[in-house]
Amino acid sequence: MSPLxxxxxxxxxxxxxxxxxxxxxxxxxxxxxxxxxxxxxxALLPSNERRRAPxxxxxxxxxxxxxxxxSRHQAVSLVSIFASAHGDQTITDYMCSTLAxxxxxxxxxxxxxxxxxxxxxxxxxxxxxxxxxxxVCAQQASFGAALLEAVSQLLAAQAPVxxxxxxxxxxxxxxxxxxxxxxxxxxxxLAPHAGPSSRARLxxxxxxxxxxxxxxxxxxxxxxxxxxxxxxxxxTLLARGSGSCTVAANGRNDLQIDMESIx
Amino acid sequence: MPLPMTPLxxxxxxxxxxxxxxxxxxxxxxxxxxxSLRPNDFSSAPLDCWIGRVDGxxxxxxxxxxxAWTCRNNQLAWLGLQQDxxxxxxxxxxxxxxxxxxxxxLGTSTASIxxxxxxxxxxxxxxxxxxxxxxxxxxAPHSLTAFAATALALEGPSLxxxxxxxxxxxVFASAARMLQLGLIDAAxxxxxxxxxxxxxxxxxxxxxxxxxxxxxxxxxxxGISIGEAAGFALLERVEQAPRAPRLIGYGExxxxxxxxxxxxxxxxxxxxxxxxxxxxxxxxxxxDYINLHGTASQKNDAVExxxxxxxxxxxxxxxxxxxxxxxxxxAAGIVEAxxxxxxxxxxxxxxNLGSECADPDCGPSFAxxxxxxxxxxxxxxxxxxxxxxxxxxxxxxEVAA
Numbered sequence: 001m002s003p004l005x006x007x008x009x010x011x012x013x014x015x016x017x018x019x020x021x022x023x024x025x026x027x028x029x030x031x032x033x034x035x036x037x038x039x040x041x042x043a044l045l046p047s048n049e050r051r052r053a054p055x056x057x058x059x060x061x062x063x064x065x066x067x068x069x070x071s072r073h074q075a076v077s078l079v080s081i082f083a084s085a086h087g088d089q090t091i092t093d094y095m096c097s098t099l100a101x102x103x104x105x106x107x108x109x110x111x112x113x114x115x116x117x118x119x120x121x122x123x124x125x126x127x128x129x130x131x132x133x134x135x136v137c138a139q140q141a142s143f144g145a146a147l148l149e150a151v152s153q154l155l156a157a158q159a160p161v162x163x164x165x166x167x168x169x170x171x172x173x174x175x176x177x178x179x180x181x182x183x184x185x186x187x188x189x190l191a192p193h194a195g196p197s198s199r200a201r202l203x204x205x206x207x208x209x210x211x212x213x214x215x216x217x218x219x220x221x222x223x224x225x226x227x228x229x230x231x232x233x234x235x236t237l238l239a240r241g242s243g244s245c246t247v248a249a250n251g252r253n254d255l256q257i258d259m260e261s262i263x
Numbered sequence: 264m265p266l267p268m269t270p271l272x273x274x275x276x277x278x279x280x281x282x283x284x285x286x287x288x289x290x291x292x293x294x295x296x297x298x299s300l301r302p303n304d305f306s307s308a309p310l311d312c313w314i315g316r317v318d319g320x321x322x323x324x325x326x327x328x329x330x331a332w333t334c335r336n337n338q339l340a341w342l343g344l345q346q347d348x349x350x351x352x353x354x355x356x357x358x359x360x361x362x363x364x365x366x367x368x369l370g371t372s373t374a375s376i377x378x379x380x381x382x383x384x385x386x387x388x389x390x391x392x393x394x395x396x397x398x399x400x401x402x403a404p405h406s407l408t409a410f411a412a413t414a415l416a417l418e419g420p421s422l423x424x425x426x427x428x429x430x431x432x433x434v435f436a437s438a439a440r441m442l443q444l445g446l447i448d449a450a451x452x453x454x455x456x457x458x459x460x461x462x463x464x465x466x467x468x469x470x471x472x473x474x475x476x477x478x479x480x481x482x483x484x485x486g487i488s489i490g491e492a493a494g495f496a497l498l499e500r501v502e503q504a505p506r507a508p509r510l511i512g513y514g515e516x517x518x519x520x521x522x523x524x525x526x527x528x529x530x531x532x533x534x535x536x537x538x539x540x541x542x543x544x545x546x547x548x549x550x551d552y553i554n555l556h557g558t559a560s561q562k563n564d565a566v567e568x569x570x571x572x573x574x575x576x577x578x579x580x581x582x583x584x585x586x587x588x589x590x591x592x593x594a595a596g597i598v599e600a601x602x603x604x605x606x607x608x609x610x611x612x613x614x615n616l617g618s619e620c621a622d623p624d625c626g627p628s629f630a631x632x633x634x635x636x637x638x639x640x641x642x643x644x645x646x647x648x649x650x651x652x653x654x655x656x657x658x659x660x661e662v663a664a
Contacts, residue, residue, distance in 0.1 A: 085405070087425075092379065095380075096376075096383035103307065103464040104308070106464045106468045112465075115426075120426070120651070121648065122522070124650060130516055130518070130519050133651060134426060138423060146422075152437070152444055156439075157265070172390065172391065173392050177397060179399065
């Protein structure tokens with residue numbers, strides 16, 4: 001299979017340590033980076049929605065908003081792919097505890113926020129976007145599998161897409177089985193052709209194997225504590241300007257990504 | 264609007280619902296106009312409603328090498344995979360193309376959350392999961408697809424789509440794109456959702472569950488009946504099987520309106536419909552049958568009836584089959600795709616079971632009882648929370664000379 005070529009027009013990132021992609025660059029350059037506020041700002045959400053939305057939604061909207069702003073594409077026209085390995089674990093914990101204790105006390109709002117596509121729903125409402133939107137997962141390979149889906153959507157439609165991959169942390173007992181203890185989210189706006197905002201060209205190839213790129217600390221530890229942080233090898237490449245990396249696409253295959261800088 | 268797509272052959276398919284396991288059980292239930300709904304005998308605490316429960320799920324034992332995956336959702340998936348020779352058809356495709364050239368794309372709304380609920384019902388005294396529940400793979404929404412990849416020995420792209428009740432319709436669109444790009448040579452698509460407290464008490468909290476059998480498009484409809492189901496289909500290029508029924512179009516859209524109620528004018532639903540028709544290269548008048556989302560919720564059915572009235576002539580027949588199976592949530596897309604394929608294969612328009620007194624807003628397209636007529640082109644609508652809409656278009660394959 002020949003490589004699939006796409007362009008990166010926008011990048012969003014948020015973790016408890018990093019407010020955005022610029023902060024990742026600074027961190028990789030050895031600078032001391034001030035952490036962001038405890039909750040992602042998610043400024044694109046109307047204020048009443050921002051108060052009501054669960055943290056998983058705030059995180060996804062925050063990174064999506066950053067990536068779209070950097071890309072200078074119109075959010076209203078972007079097809080979107082939202083990935084998360086575990087969805088909103090705080091809500092899962094609430095629902096399972098409530099169902100075990102007093103099932104008829106379940107909150108209707110928290111139930112409708114429990115769907116895996118809650119971030120996609122809030123995003124489409126906030127941006128007035130009627131384009132197709134999907135919400136996906138693939139355990140530890142959620143980022144790579146969603147990237148492949150995003151590339152496939154982009155090439156099939158020859159139109160830009162928004163890819164978001166984010167997970168929020170959980171406490172016990174859930175984190176014992178999810179292994180997801182801290183938040184991490186990132187987003188990319190990908191386009192079929194180079195445009196004025198394009199920063200990098202990616203050649204993406206699905207190949208057999210399981211060689212996942214190494215990461216420097218503290219990034220390696222973040223990846224161990226959050227499946228969505230498996231985007232970090234690519235985010236690191238984007239911060240450094242060029243090179244190659246691999247991310248898991250599923251249990252058996254990797255995505256080999258070769259990057260050239262455009263800017 | 265998108266350009267027409269290259270149609271794809273559906274070389275094998277299967278469905279299991281409360282009507283029974285396998286296609287023959289679905290067809291028999293449809294022909295007999297038999298509702299499979301029963302009073303709720305599932306939830307961990309009493310809840311006055313009707314459910315579509317698949318018999319035999321608890322008794323289904325996974326093979327020894329797969330026992331770590333045991334939970335209701337994966338047992339139902341396994342039961343579903345054993346029907347209609349489906350696993351054999353996948354094995355044939357695997358031998359032809361190679362395991363890494365076949366994608367596995369499955370939809371589910373809640374996957375095996377039922378297992379996580381169970382773990383919380385019997386936590387250890389220290390507050391942790393009991394030893395037998397310390398199985399990370401079943402406490403993740405990818406549980407179904409990861410299990411099915413192992414069970415079917417597939418090694419190609421593997422993805423779970425979880426967009427609530429449109430999930431297992433959207434997997435057809437993902438498969439079509441991957442085939443179009445040459446990323447794969449075939450795809451197993453489908454979906455499984457199983458009964459669990461989360462959905463029973465969750466939809467109940469939203470006041471969307473009827474205390475009676477659901478009555479789609481009835482003037483007095485008052486909510487859904489939740490069901491469970493498993494279904495799968497194998498998609499290949501048409502040259503492989505010119506006579507097999509075909510996927511000829513798909514449409515996807517977002518309402519951008521509300522998390523749990525549809526757009527009042529059906530804006531998103533209509534966008535998905537027109538996209539599906541454009542990809543299929545047919546206009547609405549050529550559609551013989553539409554399997555509607557028709558959940559029996561007040562708003563969904565009002566919006567969807569208006570959509571049918573304004574977009575289709577009376578010759579296009581329309582019905583919801585939720586009265587047969589219940590609303591199988593993330594599995595609804597694949598179960599209703601299978602019903603549409605049965606309609607094409609057998610010339611059967613399933614009647615809109617459950618409605619005694621038709622909503623006067625339903626136009627002449629509605630098939631209130633079973634009808635017999637050839638079906639060449641048919642659609643299936645699937646709409647989910649978050650305003651996520653999908654519409655699939657299917658057609659008869661090449662007719663034998």
